[in-house]
Amino acid sequence: MPFNCSFPFRGASIKLNMITVRQRKGRPSRLRKRDIREKREETGAGRAYSHVWEHYADELRLLDLKLQRLYVRRGQTASDPQADAFRGMYVSEDEFMRMVGGRDGGAEDDPELAALAADIRNAEAVIASRKAESAKRNVFLPLVYLSAVFGLDEIEQSVVMLLLAVELDRKYERVFGFMADDLTVRLPNVGLALQVVCRDADAMRTARLAFAPNGKLARYLLAREDGGEPFGRSLLSKPLALDRRMATFLLDTGAPDETLRPAVTIHYPDEPLAPLVVHLDAQRQLASVASTRNGPVGVLLWGPPGSGKTLQLRHCCAGWGKSLLVADMRVFAEDGAGFAEKLSRIVREAVLHQAALALAHADALFPEEADAKSRERLRIVEEETDRFPLPLFVLTESRAKPDFRSGGRIWLERELAVPGEKERESLWRTFASAAGLPDGEDWSGPAVKYRFTPGQIRDAVADAVALAEWEGKPAAAVVDQACYRQIRHRLERKAVRIEPRYGWDDIVLPDEQKELLRNACAQMKYRSLVYGEWGFERKLAYGKGLSMLYAGPPGTGKTMSAQVIARELRMELYKIDLSQVISKYIGETEKNLHELFLEAHKSSAILFFDETDALFGKRSEVKDAHDKYANIETAYLLQKMEEYEGISILATNLLNNIDEAFLRRIQYVIKFPFPDAEYREKIWRATFPRETPLAEDVDFRWLAGKYEIAGGNIKNVVLSAAFLAAEKGVAVGMREIVQAVRHELQKSGKIISRTDWEDY
Structure with missing residues (x-):
């Protein structure tokens, strides 16, 4: 539940009856019974507290009575009162005999102690009555809430109030110093706390368990000492103080622990939530966790970033009426010795807010290959969450499951995969509508091209809106630019990005090859219709991507065709350097x-x-182990191409070297023929830009008929001729072109006769 408590008197001083310590006729003075009676009448038993400070005032009055009781007990066996000036500085003979002779503690049948005991019981009854009435009226009392969520018993709650007293009124620093026989002391120790909150020696012996190292006080509420326990100090002499976070909660605010920010976020059930568009079945599964009664439940939820893991949990917890605390484990994974302390604080914060706990990005804690450090982290997680009573969620990107074994927690698991194309289209439409974009926009294109998670689609729409306003264009015109902003990958390590510059008008191919290329593009454009609405997705377990093989001599347009497809579909193109892949x-x-x-x-x-000839070979021509293993590598490549839902293209110069069994696994095999004279002329004409000045003597038909070279060679010739003409300061003419042809053919060892170029 959210901490939403107002303290109307925050910062105001609370006037309480002071314990006066005077010397009167050789004995300490007592509070006057009339004063106690007057204070009791002021409490208004049976009336709800109007605010938290009123509750604390009653608790401090009760504490004063308990301190008075302890003082009276000690005063009954006091030694020479004149020695009180040296109190705590030495031990007298009488004091020694009292300590070892069993005469310490005072007579329980003393009338004054009996009267104090009655006043304490009355004060406790008044507080109990007022707390009960406050609960009926929904008055939030932090101390009551703290005791409930951590399951504190009466002794533990009294200890917390004892330690809180120092935060409420500094007079208690002097009181505790006096009670400890050491005025340099400002905090109570375990021994003093037991003497104050317990009624008798038997209760003190039982209450010692409250200060055990694995008890609730030590785990959640008490400040921890740095540097370990001092040597030779007993448990009773251990000083006590409230943990700063607990003191802050009791006095000030319910905001999350400052030491955990910004890695910890608390989502409250009444906060507005984005609607769930996909993975609705996962929400039904998560909702069923609330009805599990067989023990603590843990859920492993995995999926790529932006798949909606946190949103699913927020919807789930909102349905339960519970808060959700999400802790980013990437921040704490490398914290070393401080990891256990931070995780303990995280669990405490979840208990304090009665929130389900989600350990986000837990991949950082549990790598695929476990080492000593990760095993130690696993042990710490098990130990700290062992007694966590609410659902525990572990969020990862992969299915690598932590080997949780202790605590008897029931573990369930669920994947949130990248949505299908129809679901992605629905997400695009939903987020676009929420961003105020026109309803009639067709979002099937980006839904097919980009395998985005819901989070990526949301961010892409937001970026598209911002870019559209910035560049003064429609959002649809910049959606691809916005999409590529969401993509984070490392393809550049093994591939080179190629900017697609060629369109359909730039490539010169026979109609059959062009038709195959257009069909391949159509397969990507209409995937949503065929696989989704027409039901083909149910028939295909895998292989929904597009695999192609370009076969033909060098320079026949294979790389250009890949650029044409990339430009048509507005997709990134990466050329794979096989030398960086094959080992x-x-x-x-x-x-x-x-x-x-x-x-x-x-x-x-x-x-x-490109140039995949090094990888392909005839399976029937296996001569040694190397050939056999090369076929294994090829089969693996084809397998990954089938699994890939994008476009993958293989280019080879030697189609005959590829086994027919491999060819059957490729959807499009496009043969790029060596261009004849007709197509060479088209290539010559298409390669020169419109802006290039051409001399009147340029004869493309003669060039096409005279020189049997591929399109790639023609491109080199045209560029070289342009530079030759630029150097001379003339238009590009036949002299420059033929000279460039001569140089191009010489690169491949070909020599043209003098008669073919001497005129130029």
Whole structure:
């Protein structure tokens, strides 16, 4: 529940009856019974507290009575009162005999002690009555709430109030120093606390258990000493103080522990929530956790960032009427010796707010390959959450399950995968509508291209709105730019990004090849319709991506075609350097391919594997172990291509080297023929930009018929001729073009006859 308590008298002093210590006729003075009676009449038994300070005033009056009782007990066996000037500085003979002779403590049948005992019982009854009435009227009392959530008994609650007294009135610093026989002392110790809150010696012996190291006081409420226990100090002499967070809670505010910020966030059940659009079945499963009565429940929830893990839990907890405390474990994972202390504070904060606890980004705690440090962290997590009574959620990106075994907690697990295309389209529409974008916009395109989580789609829509306002364009025109802002991957380590510059008008291919390329683009554009509305997704367990093979001699347009598709679909294109992927060490190639496709899944990019001849070979021509293993690598590559839901393209110069069994696993096999004279002429004309000055003697038909070179060579020739003309300060003419052709052919060892170029 949210801490929403107002303290109308915060900062005001509370006037309480003071314990006066005077010397009168050789004995300490007592509070006058008339004063006690007057204070009792002022309490108004049976009346609800109007505010927390009124409650604390009653508790301090009760504490004063208990301190008075202790003082009277000690005074009955006091030695020479003149020696009180040296109190705590030495032990007299009489005091020694009192301590070892069993005469310490005072007579319980003393009339004054009996009267004080009656006053204490009356004060306790008044407080109990007023607390009960306050509960009926929903008056929030922090001390009562604290006692309830941590399950404190009467003794533990009295100890907390004893320690809180120092925070409420500094007079108690002097009182505790006097009671401890040491005026330099400002805090009570265990022995003094037991003497004050317990009625007799038997109760004191039982109450010692409250200060055990694994008790509630030590675990949650008491300040911890730095540097360990001093040598030679008894438990009774151990000083006590409230933990600063607990004192703050009791006196000031319910805001989360400042030492845990910003890694800890508390979500309250009455906060507004974004609607759930996907994974509604997961919400039903999580809601069932509340009805589990077989013991503490733990839920492992895994999925990529932005998949909605926290939102699911917030909806779930709101349904229970519970708060949710989310702790980012990345902040604490490397905290070393402080990890246990921080986790203990996190668990305490969850108990304090009666909130379910979610350990977010727990992958940082439990790596795939466990080491001594991670095993120690696991032990600490088990130990600190062992007695946590509310649901515990562990949020990770992968399914790597922590091996929790202790505490008898029932563990359940659920994946929040990337939504399907229809669900993604629904998310795009929902977030776009919430952002005020036009309702008629078609969001199937980005839903198909980008395998985004709900969080990524939400952020992409927000970025698209901001970019549209900044650039003065419609949101639909900048949605791809906004989408790529959400993508975080490391493809650049093993691939080179190519900016797609070519369109359909730039590529010169026979109609058959162009039609295949357009069909491939259509398969990506209409995936949502075919796989979603037409039901083909149910028929395909995998292989919903697009795999293509470009086969043809060098320079025939394979790389250009990949750019055309990337530009048509407005997708990123990455060219894979196989030299960075293929390894001579067994298993290393597969590892590199696995990492490559893992990053590709994050990017939704087109993967273009150029010059794959080194990887392919005839399976029937296995001559040694190397050939056999090469086939294994090829099979693994094709497997990853089938699993990949984006576009993957293989380019080869030697189609005949590829086994037919491999070809059957590729959706589109497009053969790029060496261009004939007709297509070479088209390539010559298309390669020159419109702005290039051409001389009147340029004869593209003659060039196409005379030189049998591929489109890639023609591109090199055109560029070289342009620079030759620029150097001379003339338009590009046949002399520059033929000279550039001669240089291009010489690169491949070809020589043209003098008659072919001497005119130029």
